[in-house]
Amino acid sequence: MPLVNRTPQWAALERHWDRMRAVSMRDLFAADPQRAQSMTRELAGLRIDFSKHRVTAETLELLLAVAHAVELPAWIERMFAGERINTTEHRAVLHVALRNRSQRPIRVDGEDVMPQVEAVLAQMRDFVGRVHEGQWRGFTGEPIRDVVNIGIGGSNLGPKMVCEALTPYHRPGLRVHFVSNVDATHITETLKTLDPARTLFVVASKTFTTQETMTNARTARRWLLEALGDPAAVADHFVAVSTNAPAVAEFGIDPANMFVFWDWVGGRYSLWSAIGLPIALAVGFERFAELLNGAHAVDKHVRTAPLAENLPVILGLLGVWYTNFADAHSHAVLPYDQYLKSFPAYLQQGDMESNGKHVTRDGVVVDYQTGPVIWGEPGTDGQHAFYQLIHQGTRLIPADFIVPIHSHNETDDHHPKLLANCLAQTEALMRGRTLAEARAELLAAGMDPARAEALAPHRQFDGNRPTTTILMERLTPETLGALIALYEHRIFCQGLVWGVNSFDQWGVELGKQLAGVILDELKAGAVAAEHDGSTRALIEHVVHHRRA
Numbered sequence: 001m002p003l004v005n006r007t008p009q010w011a012a013l014e015r016h017w018d019r020m021r022a023v024s025m026r027d028l029f030a031a032d033p034q035r036a037q038s039m040t041r042e043l044a045g046l047r048i049d050f051s052k053h054r055v056t057a058e059t060l061e062l063l064l065a066v067a068h069a070v071e072l073p074a075w076i077e078r079m080f081a082g083e084r085i086n087t088t089e090h091r092a093v094l095h096v097a098l099r100n101r102s103q104r105p106i107r108v109d110g111e112d113v114m115p116q117v118e119a120v121l122a123q124m125r126d127f128v129g130r131v132h133e134g135q136w137r138g139f140t141g142e143p144i145r146d147v148v149n150i151g152i153g154g155s156n157l158g159p160k161m162v163c164e165a166l167t168p169y170h171r172p173g174l175r176v177h178f179v180s181n182v183d184a185t186h187i188t189e190t191l192k193t194l195d196p197a198r199t200l201f202v203v204a205s206k207t208f209t210t211q212e213t214m215t216n217a218r219t220a221r222r223w224l225l226e227a228l229g230d231p232a233a234v235a236d237h238f239v240a241v242s243t244n245a246p247a248v249a250e251f252g253i254d255p256a257n258m259f260v261f262w263d264w265v266g267g268r269y270s271l272w273s274a275i276g277l278p279i280a281l282a283v284g285f286e287r288f289a290e291l292l293n294g295a296h297a298v299d300k301h302v303r304t305a306p307l308a309e310n311l312p313v314i315l316g317l318l319g320v321w322y323t324n325f326a327d328a329h330s331h332a333v334l335p336y337d338q339y340l341k342s343f344p345a346y347l348q349q350g351d352m353e354s355n356g357k358h359v360t361r362d363g364v365v366v367d368y369q370t371g372p373v374i375w376g377e378p379g380t381d382g383q384h385a386f387y388q389l390i391h392q393g394t395r396l397i398p399a400d401f402i403v404p405i406h407s408h409n410e411t412d413d414h415h416p417k418l419l420a421n422c423l424a425q426t427e428a429l430m431r432g433r434t435l436a437e438a439r440a441e442l443l444a445a446g447m448d449p450a451r452a453e454a455l456a457p458h459r460q461f462d463g464n465r466p467t468t469t470i471l472m473e474r475l476t477p478e479t480l481g482a483l484i485a486l487y488e489h490r491i492f493c494q495g496l497v498w499g500v501n502s503f504d505q506w507g508v509e510l511g512k513q514l515a516g517v518i519l520d521e522l523k524a525g526a527v528a529a530e531h532d533g534s535t536r537a538l539i540e541h542v543v544h545h546r547r548a
């Protein structure tokens, strides 16, 4: 497979960008009164408007031609068919099996994985029911009041984001906490508020070797045993979610209290697996199942819709358009919903760990940009912080605006105000304000002409800044599931265009290895290994000051 930027389809897009560079969205809207309608689609409770993009029907056709050139439909089918498309780790990629709510078998090497998936879901349902009904009790006979998920990366960001997002659905009487950082402050501050006799720890780690998680889990175990005295208490207060049964047993967690998942579930795609246990504990198993249903609806769409109608494909291609042709370096995700405050952070791992790659699946170094920097904060807060740069800075930053039509908290006119701000931002980003308009506004406000002339350039906005608006009736488990799956598949489609393996993450290894070396040195109080001058001096300084 040649690099995508060597294909004639890519060359056609390059020529097209030369023409599109100067085209304004204002003109596109003026020329086509049907533009918004023809570029808005409904999917699984989401209404997606991609009309505020610097594209024409021809642009979309040319982008779709690239998608065909990289055989995107065949790759999508390969994923759903359980092929080992994560080639560097020789693994299938089947988060879609975790939420496969149909009767369709999904096979890896001929074996249907669905019975295992169903078995773990049944185990989760049973466990969650027992905790909620007070049948599962702590060592001293107290019912559980607090759950602490100990995990990091994919074993933290997904369940944490979803638990926060579904706060209105939380069952009363059970609080869910997340501890991830190896910084002891995180666990210390969390444990301060808890009663050991009524606390359940979920140790979540795909590998069960991750330094942060194992360190926090050991600290939690010590805390528990200091309070309850008897090592037998561990069995009543710790459960594990992992693919590594021997390591779980070695930690002292009863294998009966282990929830498994499989090597074909990537960490950052794992919230649908038993890694979602804290979600099910927070909102109940039925709500967790609704989350899966929402994702499944999007899975069906991505698998069956023709490319031209396939929303994750279209959104993915729009990202490619800006990244590779318009020289955009980042992509903002701006949820207008406080419950989605961790959605951008969750997507940072989802997207940047997936597509932050510099070689293709064949190991060829690429000479084009791949995954952008993903960032964002909820609106309206962001408007008072960084939107200035999106509006008037020198960089092009495509942005997604996500907003529910109805709030779970319809207090006074808060929500109309939130909605108005969200919609106004996309309008302003698209329309901008010309110099003449800026000048005229100032003069109409009574400013003297010289001052108006001087101020007008500062008040001029280029506009033409692309946004996607994603509306939903309400943030429910189902619409949230659909939203997350939409982004997951968008990431996959972009990775396919760039030719990278979106499912490995070798880039996190080197730092981990070097941290092991330095940890030994810090503990020994002496530098033993080869380091550059800066690192060596920093280690020596730290050693000296920790000794003092």
Ligand SMILES: O=P(O)(O)OC[C@H]1O[C@H](O)[C@H](O)[C@@H](O)[C@@H]1O
Binding pocket: 152, 153, 154, 155, 204, 205, 206, 207, 208, 209, 210, 213, 267, 268, 353, 505, 508
């Ligand atoms: O679930 P674990 O095995 O503990 O892994 C937690 C995290 O570790 C690494 O940093 C990986 O880069 C992540 O993809 C993963 O989610």
